[in-house]
Amino acid sequence: MRLQYGEDGWDFIDEHKNNDALDALETLLKSKEFQHKKKVIQRAGDLYFKNEKSKGVSNKKPQLYFALAIAAALVLFFGILFKDSGLTSTEVYSNNSNWDELPSLVSRGETNAVLLSKGEDAFTNKDYPLAEARFSAYVDTNKEVSITALLYLGVSQLELENYTSALENFQKIIDSNTLDHSKGYWYKALVYFKKGDKENAIKTLEIIATNPEYYKHSKAKEILEALQ
Known part of the structure; x- marks a missing residue:
């Protein structure tokens, strides 16, 4: 299927459909929004040709100019449409903020395990202010870096929109020189x-x-490709 401009306007020419992109394009071009824009352009064109004919002007050049004008309008239309259809920051965050992936802390058997357990309970119940307080207390009282505790602390701060502190704690993980x-x-x-x-x-x-x-190497590549 391809789009061709003829005497009656823009029409579909059926060809072998070899990928999903063509199907998506066909659906888009047959949408009510596109058909409405098509009719508006056609009405404007009919009025233009009528005026040119009344002036005794040959309709060959006006028809060419009109076809080019429609092509330019379509390029602009699709450019805006596809630009707007890209992933937003909010969508990326919503699709990937799955805190169920965080490892459990209950059975770690570490010093101050009570703080970890209470912090995890608060986090599970979405009591992020309490979770932040518990994990912050744990991190402050332990010399050894706990990646998992920093993750819970940073995510709690992220949920509270305390972005500066969250970034600082995630940076501590990066600087930890651990496998994680x-x-x-x-x-x-x-x-x-x-x-x-x-x-x-x-x-x-x-x-x-x-x-x-x-x-998350593969997921990062996937998101970057979707954002292009």
Whole structure:
């Protein structure tokens, strides 16, 4: 199927449909919104040709100019449409803020395990102010870096829109020199997406995408491709 402009306007020419993109384009072009725009352009064209004919002007050049004008209008229409159809920062955040992926803390058997347990309970109940207080107390009273505790603390702060503190704690994970340090990049990207800082979010995802061993490597590449 291809789109061709003829004497009666824009029509579909059936050809072999070899991919889903053509099907999507056909659906779009047959939509009520597009058909309405088509009729508006056609009415304007009919009026234009009528005026030119009354002046005794040959309709060959006006028809060519009109066809070019429609083509330009379509380019603008589709350019705006496809630009607007891209993923937004809010959509990326909503699609990837799955806190069920965070590991459980209850059975870790660490010092101050009560703080971790109470913090996790508060987090599960979405009592993020209490969760932040519990995990912050745990992090402050333990010299050894706990990646999981920092994750819970940072996500609690993210939910509270305390972006600066969340970024600081995720940066601590990156600087921890542990096997899980790359998780910090993923959660920093989520912070940037939630606060609408798409530029820094993309830069952070690019770090993940260029390192195959990093946490959420495939997902980062997928999001970057969708944002293009």
